[in-house]
Amino acid sequence: MQTTTATSSLAIVSLVAGILGLFFFGSIIAIICGHIARSQIKESKGAQSGDGMALSGLILGYIGVAIWALWLIFAGVIAAAS
Numbered sequence: 001m002q003t004t005t006a007t008s009s010l011a012i013v014s015l016v017a018g019i020l021g022l023f024f025f026g027s028i029i030a031i032i033c034g035h036i037a038r039s040q041i042k043e044s045k046g047a048q049s050g051d052g053m054a055l056s057g058l059i060l061g062y063i064g065v066a067i068w069a070l071w072l073i074f075a076g077v078i079a080a081a082s
Helices: 009-021 027-043 051-081
Strands: none
Touching: 009 027, 009 051, 027 051
């Protein structure tokens, strides 16, 4: 008998928001959903899958936050210099 596991919807949201966060917005959503999804997946003891998607969303989310922070610092330095 083959058992099926459901993919965590928060893991999918985290991955999509992480990708969008690199270009537009969504990095914070990716980080929050990614942490919640990984916690739920671990607690489900195999009933849910998607840990890789949640981890990818987390990584992309943190990269997106770093890019936006660097951009804001750069813009502030340029504004202060002029």
